Each structure stands twice: as C-alpha cells, then as structure tokens.
Amino acid sequence: MHGTHVIDPVTRIEGHAKITLRLDEQGTVDDARFHVTEFRGFEDFCRGRPVTEMPALTARTCGICPVSHLLASAKAGDAILAVAIPPAAERLRRLANLGQIVQSHALSFFHLSAPDLLLGMDAAPASRNLFGLAASEPEVARRGIRLRQFGQEIIEAVSGRRIHGSGIVAGGVAQPLSEETRAALRGWVGEARTAAADTLDLFVGLLDGFAREVDSFGRFPSLYLAHCGADGTWEHYGGGLRVMDEDGNVVADGMDPADYRSFLGEWGNEDSYLKSPYWKALASDDDPMPGIYRVGPLARLNVCDAMGTPEADAALAAYRERAGRVASSSFYYHYARLIEVLGCVEQIDGLLADDAITDPHVRADAGINRSRGVGASEAPRGTLFHDYEVDAHGVITGVNMLIATGQNNLAMNRTVLQIAREFVTGPEIPDGVLNRIEAGIRAFDPCLSCSTHALGQMPFFVRVVGPDGSPLAEVRRD
C-alpha cells in the first residue's frame, strides 16, 4: 500500500512544522521530510538599524533562548567595535549563557520530553504532557520548574529581564553584578546542583527501557561541530570550533567562527523555510547530505575531551561507557543535555565564588572600527552565528544568522526517516508511532522560531503520500 503520511502540527517543540512520509508501492517508508512552515525575516528587516540595537533586537527572535542571540549579536558588535571586553564582562556573559543553558535544557527535558520518557511513548496523549507529569511525578515536575527558575534568575541578574533582556551589549554588559545579587544567586546553587544530579540519575535509570529508541532515533554517522577550549575542555562561549567525525577523529580544530563561510555552506530547500548548513569539504549545494553534521549537547560532548568540572566529568565518563567515545544516537541528546545542566551548575558555582565577577568595569567603548563582525557562541541547541556588515556609521547593511536548529536540519530529516522506517508500516499511523516521530524531532530540542527567525508555538502535521505524490492520510495535532 503506497501513500504519504503528513504529521502536522508537530507538538511540544518550539515553532511550527510538519512532516511528510512517502510510502513506496509496498507500503514501506521510502522518504521522509521535515518541513518548517513559518518565516519571519530578521535578516531582512534588521538592515538599516544601528549595530548597537542588534543584541536586543535579535534577542526578540526567541523567547526561549534570547540570551544566545544577545551573546552572538554582542560578540559581532565587539568585532565591529574591535574591542576586547573587560574580564568581568566576559564572566557575566558566561554566567548568563550558563543560566540560559540550564533553563532551556530544563524546559526541554522536564516540560517537553519528560512526559514521553517518564510516562511512556504510548501513554494517553491527554495526560502525556507537563500536567500529566505533575500529577504522576509531582516532585520531578517541581524540580524542573525550580531548575528553570534558577537559570532564569541568573539571566535576569545579567541581562535585566528573564526574557528579552537587553543588558548584554556590544563592548560588554550594561551593568555590573551587585554583591547582593551575587549572594542571592549563590543561595540557589546547592539546590540546583542536587536537582541536576538527581535528574541525571533518574534519566540513566530509565535508559535501558529505551533500547529501541536509542537504536532508531537518529542513530547514524555524521560530523559533530561545537566550540571547544584550546585544551579540549567543553566550551559554551569562547574558544575555537572543533569538528569531529563518527570515529572520534578531529577533522578540524581551533577554527575561528568568523571564518564560517569558508567551511560551512547553506543549502535552501523549496519545501521548508529552514535552511540546511553543511560541511563544505564533503558536500555541495547539489547534494548537501554528505556534509551532514550535528550541533548541540550531543556534539559538544562528543567533541570535547573533558567537561572541566568534577561531577560533570564523572558523568561524562559514565556516558561514554554506555554510548561510546562518540555518541551517534540522537536519543542521547537528552542524556548529554542533563550532563550539561550539571556541568553548568558547577561552572556557575565557580564563577559566583570568584570576587572578580562583581568588578564594576564591564563595558568597553569604541566607535565603528570594522565593517564586518561575526559573533558566535553555543546556544542550548548548538552553535549560533551572527554575521553583520555595517556602513561607516555603524548602520547594518547585511545580516546572516546561522541557527543551531538549522545546522541540525539534515540530521532531523534523517532521524524522521529512520524512525518512520522503524515504526511505520502503511498509511495508518497509531498514536504511539506518531509520538515517536515527534519525539525524534524533540530529541534535538529544535527551536523553529529561532531557526527561521520565526514566531509561534509548535503544532504538528504528518501527511502520508503515495509514490505519485497523492495524499493518502493526514494526522493533525494542534
């Protein structure tokens, strides 16, 4: 029985998308496509704005990870001003990004994915959500909400607001951290560390029950790209870019993100607003798939040699014992995410313990000294690039943004295909199978609002089409 399944909307991810499954004459899945169906156009309407406005303007791309855009944008601004920001400013930016990663990962795990993982992929959809989780696992839900609050209070302390702050600016940050705020944040660390460790233990205890998902949720060879310290330590803000292959070979290391155009191509496809960056050395616009690479928690843990903090390093060792030196299943994004939360809390503890964090000198001032600037950092979902061109007066004349979710686009498409081939047999899609397809996407924690610079929540739509393209079945979930 040939045909096409369309899953539209995809639920519990950030943004709007649909999935098309194409069946062959025998009724088995021949192809699968993940389409992002929304568009906002930041790269266009930012032109004409002063570069100093860009951090807070581009932060509006997303309500989940505005700090990531603030950072990449401010770093692009630093490059245009040609300044080295004060040490306290870098500490505060790092603090904000760590808080961002904690709160975003907590959202991904507890609010979006834990219902699948704790209640089961086949649990009733009506209760397979945060409210169902709160009813059956109230302590877990509470822990998730508190961890998220911890991250958001850090963000507020640095950027001025929990969502869409503006305190990270070209040249540094707008305000120093007060001793009072520092003390208040330190008061959170113990609880956050315990919550992170307990959640990791909880997840590891569940893993054996998801062997089939580990095997089929985007388990394939690819490259991995992330920031990495010069000594190989896990990075989220500075350092260079490292690329590793599925065998653990370092393909490239210490690359300057500002040179991204020399090693990354961007492929646009007519059936999605989401562009697909690829590793240029292995592919071209004619066929980007050989250049497939993954970014985000999975990639960051794959490329680094160590996390750089004791508890996270112990967790990394246990992770590699299970998943191998290079984890290739996208299901392990969840695992990597929780190790990162633990490492972030440890790093936050270290930053807040250092008196230098409250140094009042937090901003460098300069005029327009360069006509182009690229800023990059690790957003929770992966490497984020902002690339600006300005005129002599600092007015934006060109913008290119490479978003983490876009860089995972090829991998998400392959993941959907792999899951569909594993679980879909014919035009009928049982709810549990539908949910597994969504969960495969969800493992990447995609943010389509960011990746198409688009706005909205994330309904899910799956369509099944036959070999001739005729629609056979549709499943919609708003």
Next chain:
Amino acid sequence: MANRRARPNGLNVTIDGVEMSAVEGESVLDVARRAGAAIPTLCYLDGLSVHGGCRVCLVEVDGEHAPRLACSTPVTDEMEVRTATEAITEHRRIVVELLFAEGNHICAVCVSNGSCELQDLASEVGMDHVRFPYQYPDRAADASHPKYVFDPQRCILCTRCVRACAEIEGAHVWDVAARGADSYLVTELNLPWGEAPSCTWCGKCVTVCPTGALAFKGRAIGEMEHDTDLVGFLARARTEGEWEGRS
C-alpha cells in the same frame, strides 16, 4: 472663590470648576497647570516657543464647537475650560494612536524604552491597541553624526529639536521639510547630520526629544535618558538670571 487670587487687570478663568485668576497673554495650559489640572503635552516644552503640533493637550472651552489646544489658546475673561471630559480623553487617545500608527514605534527594541514621553502618554491615556492602520513608513536612520543618531521612524514631528536648536542654541541646524503627511526633519538643508557645518554638537536637540528619534550614539536598547528640563532652565537663566536649581 477660595482659589481665586486677585490680580490687577486680571482675568477670571474656570478650569474644571476651579476658579482661577489669570493675566492676559497666559495660555490655558499655564493656568490649568496652576490649577493642578494634568493636561498631557508632547510638543510643548518649557523654555521653547509654542508649536501646537502634537494635539494631545486638547481641552473643551465652553461655547466653542471644537476642542482647543491648551498650549496655544490664550485665556480670556470668564473662560470656562474642561480638561478631562470623556470626549476629551477619547480625543487624546485617538491622537496618540495616530502618532503610533504614523511611525514605527516599537518600544521593545527602542533606545528610549522606559524613558519616552510618547510611551508614557500611551500608558496614561490607556492605549492598549491602535485602531488605525499602521503606515510602516520606510525611513532611513541617519547615524552620520559622530555623537548622535537620528532615527526618523520614531520621530513625531514635535519640532522640539528644531526650536531648541534655533531658540536656545542659536544654530538652527534642524528644520521641517515638505508639507503635511510628507513632512520630515532635515539637518542643514537636507545634508547628512554629520556633514552639517552649523551643528555645535551641543546635544540639546537630543536631550529634549520626547521619543527615541534622537539618541546618543552607542546607546543600546533602553539606555537613553533625556533631560527635558534643560532648555527651560537655560531660558529662565537667560531671561531671569536664575542660574541655581540644577545639580
């Protein structure tokens, strides 16, 4: 009669039922403020000449068919003024909505967010949405000046900058070009601001701007602070010799 203060050759004026004494040449706004009536203003600024362009200081005058502008209407003897009727409140809200619809006022990403008289006024008149179609004008920012940025998308043509520059600084760099809905601000006969030879870089235009149209260069979102009392202080200092009172 309690609030009436006898003045020689004075005028008797009633503001919202409060009887006031006034002198010839005073505006309704002058007397209303003495009476404690809160009439909003945008283009009006102490120390500058009266422009009467923004229309937010509308009041009702007994016997007049249409609302009058408090800033530019001189009081007359036995005038009765109402400053906060339901109709006036609605008129003011419409005026503010039209100002928002005419430009590109995106508070969330504005350098003056939190320090903007237009934003404050929108809140004051209860503007929770705009009932008129946004015009989305395509106006390019002028960042050519070394110290300041002019963003006409946020300009409401109040002409405070024009008057501060001409009347207080004496440079007259700013002016209004074209007419009606096509009007726009220019510097130095439409040269880029950074090439305007008359500009003294004093910044008075920037500090009196009620919105984010004029801002100090390098300021990020919400970092602009205005000092709108400056020109009033300078005007009084020059005419009355009052050099005290500002820190």
